[in-house]
Amino acid sequence: MGVSGEGPRRLEGGQSRCPDCGLPADRVATLEHASVLLEPDMMPLAHTVPADHRWIVLSDGRVALYGVCPPDPSQRCRIEHRLACPARPLPDLWPWLTTRRGENGRQAERRAAPEPPED
Numbered sequence: 767m768g769v770s771g772e773g774p775r776r777l778e779g780g781q782s783r784c785p786d787c788g789l790p791a792d793r794v795a796t797l798e799h800a801s802v803l804l805e806p807d808m809m810p811l812a813h814t815v816p817a818d819h820r821w822i823v824l825s826d827g828r829v830a831l832y833g834v835c836p837p838d839p840s841q842r843c844r845i846e847h848r849l850a851c852p853a854r855p856l857p858d859l860w861p862w863l864t865t866r867r868g869e870n871g872r873q874a875e876r877r878a879a880p881e882p883p884e885d
């Protein structure tokens with residue numbers, strides 16, 4: 767709207783800056799009375815975002831994690847800025863895949879090791 771500058775922080779949040787990269791992001795209240803820093807101007811389809819990272823906007827403007835599986839194919843969501851922040855490492859988005867990679871890494875090491883002598 768016509769508000770300019772840094773006004774008093776509204777209850778539902780507002781434009782904020784990432785403390786790590788300095789880019790603008792949206793500070794939005796969550797159902798749990800805390801708030802999250804969301805990536806602005808971006809609403810990816812929920813099914814393209816890991817379940818633990820989908821925030822959907824509620825009718826009162828607050829956001830909540832959208833853990834419905836499988837998600838509605840047309841549902842859009844918001845993501846936390848930390849996922850897109852250039853100043854922070856990407857968190858582990860797919861823990862089960864990370865586990866699998868670890869298992870495969872150990873398996874590959876075993877294969878590379880010399881075979882134990884057979885009797």
Ligand SMILES: [Zn+2]
Nearest residue numbers: 784786787851
């Ligand atoms: Zn940032």
